[in-house]
Amino acid sequence: MKEITGEMDAADLRFGLVVSRFNDLFTRNLLQGAIDCIRQHGGREEDITVIWVPGSFEIPQALQKLAASGQYRALIGLGVVIEGATNHAELITTNVAAQCTALSAAHGIPVVDGVVGTRTMEQAMERCGGKHGNRGWQCALVAIEMARLLGKI
Numbered sequence: 001m002k003e004i005t006g007e008m009d010a011a012d013l014r015f016g017l018v019v020s021r022f023n024d025l026f027t028r029n030l031l032q033g034a035i036d037c038i039r040q041h042g043g044r045e046e047d048i049t050v051i052w053v054p055g056s057f058e059i060p061q062a063l064q065k066l067a068a069s070g071q072y073r074a075l076i077g078l079g080v081v082i083e084g085a086t087n088h089a090e091l092i093t094t095n096v097a098a099q100c101t102a103l104s105a106a107h108g109i110p111v112v113d114g115v116v117g118t119r120t121m122e123q124a125m126e127r128c129g130g131k132h133g134n135r136g137w138q139c140a141l142v143a144i145e146m147a148r149l150l151g152k153i
Contacts, residue, residue, distance in 0.1 A: 006149030010043030013073045013147050015140075016066035017048060020079035020115075022055040026128040030078040030114060030136030033129060037140035056081050056115045057092050060099035067107040073151070074143035075103070078136055079115040080124050093117040110146035114139035 015038060019031050031050065038048060049072070051062045056079030063075050077100060083089040096115045104111040116135050118124045126132040 004149065004152050006145040006147070006152070008041050008141065008144055009148060010038045010041040010140075010144045012047075013043060013144065014047045014071060015043065015049070015143065016051065016063070016072040016075045018051045018053055018059045018062040018066070018075070018077045020054070020056045020059060021052050023080040023082065023124070026080040026116070026124050027078055029129040029134065030080070030116070030139075033134030033136030033138075034076055034078065034114070034140040037137040038144065041141075041144055043144075055079070055092075056096055059096055059115065060103065063100065063103055063111055067103050067109060067111065072109065074110045074112070074147040076112045076114050076136075076139050076143050078139070080128065081115060081117050082121060082124055083117070083119045089117055108150065110143050110150065112139045112143045112146075 019027050053062050059077035063077055066075055081089045081092050097113045100111045100113040116127045127135050
C-alpha cells in the first residue's frame with residue numbers, strides 16, 4: 001500500500017488571496033489569519049499576493065485570473081456574507097463555493113472557499129477570530145496541505 005499525504009510546509013509556495021472589501025471589519029481579520037498561518041508554516045509574505053474585490057460575489061472572477069496566470073500553487077477566497085431578509089446571502093455563498101470547486105478542478109490547484117456565511121454579526125465575529133477561531137487561518141492550512149499533496153500525486 002502506498003499512502004500519500006501533504007505536509008504543513010508553506011516554504012517556497014506562492015499564494016493568491018482574494019478578499020472582499022464588503023464587511024471588511026471581518027474580512028481584514030480573515031486575511032490576517034491566513035497570512036499568519038502561512039508565515040507560521042514557513043511561508044514568506046513576498047510569496048503572498050492579495051487582491052481586494054468589492055464583494056464576495058466578485059471573488060471567483062479574480063480567482064479565475066490568478067489561476068489562469070499559472071503563478072500560484074494555491075488560492076484562497078475570503079469574504080463574509082451576513083444573511084438579511086432575503087435569500088441573497090445563500091445565493092452568494094452557494095455560487096462562490098461552486099465556482100471555487102470548478103476552478104480547482106479546471107486548474108489543478110487548491111482553490112479554497114473562505115467565504116463565511118452567517119445569520120448574525122455575532123456569528124461573523126465568532127468565525128473571524130472569535131471563539132470559533134479564524135476561518136482565514138483554517139483556509140490557509142487547507143491550502144498549504146493540499147498544495148503539498150497535489151504536488152506529490
